[in-house]
Amino acid sequence: MKKLIRKAEAAARLGVGLSTFHERYVATGRLRLVYLGKRSVAVVESDIDGLIDELIAQSENHPERRALAPQRRRRTAAQ
Numbered sequence: 001m002k003k004l005i006r007k008a009e010a011a012a013r014l015g016v017g018l019s020t021f022h023e024r025y026v027a028t029g030r031l032r033l034v035y036l037g038k039r040s041v042a043v044v045e046s047d048i049d050g051l052i053d054e055l056i057a058q059s060e061n062h063p064e065r066r067a068l069a070p071q072r073r074r075r076t077a078a079q
Contacts, residue, residue, distance in 0.1 A: 004034060004042035013048055014055075025051065 005013075010031075011021035025031040030051060034042045 003045040004036070005045050005048065007033070007041050007043060010043040010048050014052070 007021065008018060011018050014021060014025070016024065026033060031043055031047055034044065036042055
C-alpha cells in the first residue's frame, strides 16, 4: 500500500524549504505531485525514500567528499 505525505513534510524529510523543494525536485521532474483536491497536494512516500537513497549514493561518490570533512588545526611550536 502506498502512503501519501504532504508537501511540507516531504520538504522537511529532504531538509529543504518549500520553494527549494519545488525548484530542485518537482520542477526538474525528480518528484511528482499527487493532487488530492483543489488546494491539496501530496507526494508518494516511496518516491521520497527513493530520492533520499539516490542523494546518499551521490554523496558517497562525490569527488570532493573528503574536502567537506572538518579540518583539524595543527599546533605550532609557538603554542
